[in-house]
Amino acid sequence: MRSAIENSVVILGAGIAGISAAYHLRKAGISAAVYEANATAGGLLDNFCIEGFRFDNAVHLSFATEPEVRAVFDRTPYLTHPAVSWCWDDGLWLKHPVQNNMFPIEVAQRVELISGFVARPNIEVKNYRDWLNYQYGEAIASRWSLPYTEKYWTVPAEQLGIGWIGDRVRRADLQEVLYGAFTSETPSYYYVSEMRYPCAGGYRAFIEPMIAEVDIHCQHRVTGISLSRRHVYFDNDRSTGFDVLINTLPLPELIALIDEVPEQVRTAAGTLFATSVDLISVGFRKADVQPNLWFYIYDNDILAARAYSPSIKSPENVPAGCSSLQFEIYSSQRKPQTHTPEEMKRNTMMGLQKMGMVKDEDDVLFMHHKKLEWGNVVFDLGMEERRAIVRDWLETVGILTAGRFGEWDYLWSNQAFMSGLRAAEAVKLRGVGQ
Ligand SMILES: Cc1cc2nc3c(=O)[nH]c(=O)nc-3n(C[C@H](O)[C@H](O)[C@H](O)COP(=O)(O)OP(=O)(O)OC[C@H]3O[C@@H](n4cnc5c(N)ncnc54)[C@H](O)[C@@H]3O)c2cc1C
Secondary structure, eight states: OOOEEEEEEEEEEEEEEEHHHHHHHHHHTTTTTESSSSSBGGGGEEEEEEETEEEEESSSOOOOOHHHHHHHHHTEEEEEEEEEOEEETEEEEEEEGGGGTTTTSSSHHHHHHHHHHTTOOOOOSSSSSHHHHHHOOOOOIIIIIIHHHHHHHHGGGGGBBBOOTTSSSOOOOHHHHHHHHHOOEEEEOOSSSSSEEEEEEEEEGGHHHHHHEEEOOOSSOOOETTTTTEEEEEETEEEEESSEEOOOOOOOHHHHSSSSSOOHHHHHHOOOOBBBEEEEEESSSOOOOOOOEEEEOOOOHHHHOOEEEEHHHHHGOTTTTTTEEEEEEHHHHHHHHSOOOHHHHHHHHHHHEEEEEEOOOOGEEEEEEEEEEEOBBOOOHHHHHHHHHHHHHHTTTEEEEHHHHHHHHHHHHHHHHHHHHHHHHHHHHHHTTT
């Protein structure tokens, strides 16, 4: 027998977007109930501990500039790191971005790469492959960007649009390319100058002040939504009514849960896909196993596209005298994961040895595998139009949708926070709770 509750505002998902929506509603005197499938709140910003080592769910550093976000995040004491990252490429460490830091590369190759850059084609840009060739020239694009795109985005660059790029990928500039080809003393070209991370408690500590103030019901996985009855059903035989629904669940998942959806919307939602991330978390019995906060891996025989050091983010993440790394391996419905967790661990160990980080396997205390089903929204060609069909319909039935997977966009945590805030503003405009 189901037990029904009545809530005026119901929020699905207790990641930063759902929590921010509830928090900002509460500040406006409107109560809202947040329902979360997991046993703890935080979504992607949650963390887990193994043998005294703490790991976030993938890299997670903050570069928030919005005053609203800083007003919450800055209540937690934090460490500041310079935004400098490195790239491992076939035996070489190159500073990021590679095209601006080619000094360590053998001279003949440098000449070829720069010649390709100078002769880059002036083409009409229709997809990400065109964009890369146009920006960097074919030699640089083929050596780094194109294979890396398949590793990280799981699709060839010609299948990706360019709407997601923004300032995430550095535009090439002849002066910068030449400078970095003549000297290793280059400035950081990363689009932010510093990264912040809580002194203690993992990245989630930044949102703890909000978690403490909102009404979250964990272990409530949504299994159905009736629009006509204005009701949400959970996997624990409970259900709740709602006047206003804010969704932060992934759009394809949400649409599959709703009872009455036009075929065209269902079809459009079914085409949206994101990458999944297999995380291999490694604990080392020695300190300083390597010096980089985070780094990209270009070698194809190493499955991971990227890795970062939790122990550099904060020493509080590891027991004294130890260090840690976490590797990210990407897959999707277009490039399904064919490796078992054990194979991924063995491959990571091979990579650690290849990159010179581990000589003796005994230095490794443990390797742990965890899969994040929803990682990065993939901007395959035409995705924005198909997404609009879904978002427009949700608007017509009065469902507000927020967050990385609710908006179906490439949002950082600060942007997901702002997305939740905007959903709260929209509820206020509807006059709910007044
Ligand atoms: C690999 C990677 C690295 C990143 N690095 C950074 C970084 O360095 N800095 C940064 O600012 N941002 C980073 N981000 C982005 C950041 O993680 C997101 O912007 C943010 O966490 C999204 O929050 P959200 O609330 O929108 O989604 P989520 O955190 O995914 O929250 C959605 C919630 O809905 C719940 N849910 C799903 N289905 C159901 C259901 N059926 N019933 C009930 N609950 C359900 C989920 O369990 C989850 O808790 C990174 C993301 C990834 C994937």
